[in-house]
Amino acid sequence: MEAEDARRALPSVDEALHQAAVRETTSRLPRPLAVRVVREAIDAVRERLEDGGAGEPVEGLVQAEVRRRAEELAARRLQPVINATGVVIHTNLGRAPLPQAAVRAIAEVAQGYSNLEWDILSGRRGRRDTRIEPLLQALTGAEAGLVVNNNAAAVLLVLAAVARGREVIVSRGELVEIGDSFRIPEIIAHSGCVLKEVGTTNRTRPDDYEKAIGPQTGAILKAHPSNYRIVGFTESVEARTLAEMAHRRGLLLLVDLGSGAMVPSEAWGAGSHEPTAREMVEAGADAVMFSGDKLLGGPQAGIVAGRRDVVQMARRHPLFRAVRVGKLTLAALAAVLDLYLEGRVTDVPVWEMLHRAQDQLLERAHRLAEAIRQRLAGELEQAVTVRAVAMEAEVGGGSLPGAALPSAGVEIAAAGDEGLAECLARALRLGRPPVVGRIERERLVLDLRTVWPEQDEAVAEAAARAVRACRS
Known part of the structure; x- marks a missing residue:
């Protein structure tokens, strides 16, 4: 078939959409997207023909191009795997799969209205960020708690609220990259704080922190090196020692816990210990920040548990509104925390696996x-x-x-x-x-x-x- 004849044989968008093969290929797409895929496929085949590429029936070329584009578009949509x-x-x-209790909680809250920002007792406006606080208090032993959209946001918010414009001391061995190029030094910089590094990559001692404390120091940050491990000639300072040092000098100890473990990792035979949020609170941390969708096994969230005044400073900071979570996250997270409080840990899919x-x-x-x-x-x-x-x-x-x-x-x-x-x-x-x-x-x-x-x-x-x- 000559190129000109082949171009004339190209179907219209409507004609192509009525072909059985095209209908089947685009069945997973909403009609507007299916129309766009078919139109772009016909245009692509037309360009091929104009460049002299033919050799196959035009109908087959169009159907193959529609299939390729539809599969590519469908694959990019959020879907179960x-x-x-x-x-x-x-x-x-997607990190942690949610327990059925959390899925049900999402459905119950999503399908109607809720008391997200309304106080049922007083009949007045309420605060969404207090819905989950009693659960966090019971699980971690902290005086207060709040929830934001991920752990990076939790760290950013707390730093900005309590130490903006001041120095934050961090061990060089804890200046981690927490995923997708988000690094602790960059988060500290964006919070408006000044990073002060101490120690070396593999060894940091209490004296390193003591020497670094000065008039401009606002807090000590201990970041759990969640995604790597240094072995051999190493030394680090425990949270309890850092808390005592910080409080003696009128400073705050902030702990980026990362994984958010609520039960000891030894419970399932892990070869090493993963610190829990309660352990960090009991060690004297003024604020502990951790993820909701890692070892906790809940939805994506960043959780802050700590002293009431520190959490209140974070709650009142203008950044809090920008990183707060919606009703679906709060519903799912509350359901997961309920399971821990009820002792039903193996109902959390992460722990069952x-x-x-x-x-x-x-x-x-x-x-x-x-x-x-x-x-x-x-x-x-x-x-x-x-x-x-x-x-x-x-x-x-x-x-x-x-x-x-x-x-x-x-x-x-x-x-x-x-x-x-x-x-x-x-x-x-x-x-x-x-x-x-x-x-x-x-x-x-x-x-x-x-x-x-x-x-x-x-x-x-x-x-x-x-x-x-x-x-x-």
Whole structure:
């Protein structure tokens, strides 16, 4: 077909939208987006034809271009995925999954009106930031507490409220980058405080802090190095020692706790101790800041627990309004904190996953491997190796770096096919629902520590589909 004839054969947007293949491809998109995808696809094919590229029927070219663009657009929309990476608190996959109690609380508050900023007792205007304070007081032992939209905001707010224009002393070993290039020194600078570094990367002593305190000092900040660990010739100063020093000199001790653990990490067999918020409050910290969606297992939030006057300064600061949370976050967080207060820790999905026994995961892995092999019965069954294996998972979310969790899952490989793992990973990502695994030694690995048992069937079907797509 000549280029001019091919261009004339291009369908209109309306004609293309009525083609069965295009309707199926764009079925997951709202109509305005589907129209835009089809229009852009037709324009792209027209440009190809004008550049001399043809060789295929125009209808097929348009449908292929619509499919490519629709899949790309659909993949960018927020959607559920199956996490088979073995990383329990996976930052890129939404961190902590919420317990059912939190999901119900969100639904109850979302579908109607609530007392977000209305006091039921007095019938007057109330404050949203006090809704969760009694729960934080009970769990951490702090005098007061408030909630903002993430831990970086919590640190920024507290620094700006209590030490703006003054020096904040931080150990060089705690000047961490907390994710996506957000660094403690930059947060301190944006809060209006002046960073004063003490010690060295691997060793900081009490005397280093003492020498750094001067007339311009406003606070000492202890930042938990959540996402890395220094081993060997190291030394750091405990929060209790810093609190005593700070209070003796009329200063505040602020603690960026990071992960937000509410129960000891030893409860699930961790090889090292993750400090809890209550421990930091009891050590004398004037304000403890931590995340809501890491080891706490709740929604994205930054939590401040500490002395009443310090929290009140943060609450009254103009920045607080800019970083406050909405009713859905407050509802979810309250439900999660209720579970802790009721002693129902394993109802929090993060803690349930951390407690999973390796032998039980291995039993599931054998069943899953067999389910995949059954779906590949015949020629494809011989083309790949599907087997249950023991492996190691991670806590993730910057919590307990280097701490391995004994786990189990399924490994899929093919001798001599180095590209199979990448192909399988892509096919699984683009499936419905998307399944995210990991690649180790040119093998695709599906770690079951982060997969719900009720998802095993979907994983088996997705894995078999991916193998067929990559080996056919």
